Amino acid sequence: MAGISLYALQRQQREQVERVGVELARSVANAVDAELRSTVAILQTLATTPTLDTTDLRAFRERAGRVLAGRPAWSAILLSDASGTPLVDTRVGPGIALAPLADRESFDRTLKTRSPVIGLLKPHPQSGWLFAVRVPVVRAGAMRYVLTALITPDAVRDVLTRQQLPGD
Numbered sequence: 606m607a608g609i610s611l612y613a614l615q616r617q618q619r620e621q622v623e624r625v626g627v628e629l630a631r632s633v634a635n636a637v638d639a640e641l642r643s644t645v646a647i648l649q650t651l652a653t654t655p656t657l658d659t660t661d662l663r664a665f666r667e668r669a670g671r672v673l674a675g676r677p678a679w680s681a682i683l684l685s686d687a688s689g690t691p692l693v694d695t696r697v698g699p700g701i702a703l704a705p706l707a708d709r710e711s712f713d714r715t716l717k718t719r720s721p722v723i724g725l726l727k728p729h730p731q732s733g734w735l736f737a738v739r740v741p742v743v744r745a746g747a748m749r750y751v752l753t754a755l756i757t758p759d760a761v762r763d764v765l766t767r768q769q770l771p772g773d
Contacts, residue, residue, distance in 0.1 A: 637761060641738065644754055645721040647672065648740040651682070652752050657742055666693050678760035680732045683753040684742075687716060692750070696731060704730070708737050715739040715751050726758065734758055 651672055656664040662684070669682040673695050684693040689712055691703035706712050711724030724737035735755040742750035 633765060636765075636767065640760060641723055644738045644756065644760075645740060647676070648738060648752050648754055649721070652740055652742045652750075657684075657750060658744065662693055663699065666695065666699065669693065669695050676754075678757050678763065680729075680735050680755040680757055683755065685712070685751050685753070687748045687750065707735075711737050711739055712751055712753075715741055716748060719743065719748065729755065732757075 651669065654665060654668055656662075656668060665684060669684070673679055673682050681694055681696045683691060683695070685691050685706065689706055689709065691706065694703045697703065707727050707729050708724040711722045715722045719741050721738065721740045724739065726734055726736045729735050732755065735757060737753050737755055739751050739753045741748055742752050
């Protein structure tokens with residue numbers, strides 16, 4: 606009888622641990638998803654700036670710099686035309702040659718779907734490991750630009766830290 610009781614108790618504890626693990630994973634996934642949705646919302650708001658209607662790239666760079674200043678986990682904001690030619694990179698000043706896109710796959714998916722895309726974690730020569738969050742900039746039904754935030758993995762780490770995950 607004692608053996609059966611111990612077996613039942615062990616089985617109950619295992620099920621409880623599995624349930625807690627699934628709930629924890631769901632909580633972490635929701636927190637990371639919320640952070641990414643916030644990033645997309647900020648980029649979509651920046652994409653509505655009238656400076657992109659007039660192609661005033663200097664004014665756009667200034668506005669993007671202000672947004673970037675409030676987001677410490679963002680490494681840069683980029684603006685590329687629909688062909689993939691970089692037009693603005695907040696990491697470098699105006700008039701300096703811009704590096705080509707490091708994650709062409711996510712850029713092409715943004716063009717194809719005309720919706721926000723989260724890119725893969727990739728090494729960038731100037732900034733270390735980053736991932737791209739891209740949103741399309743559509744004017745009068747035509748894809749004009751792709752707006753990108755390059756984000757450090759610290760953003761995800763900070764979300765996980767706020768979740769106060771157990772050490773194990």
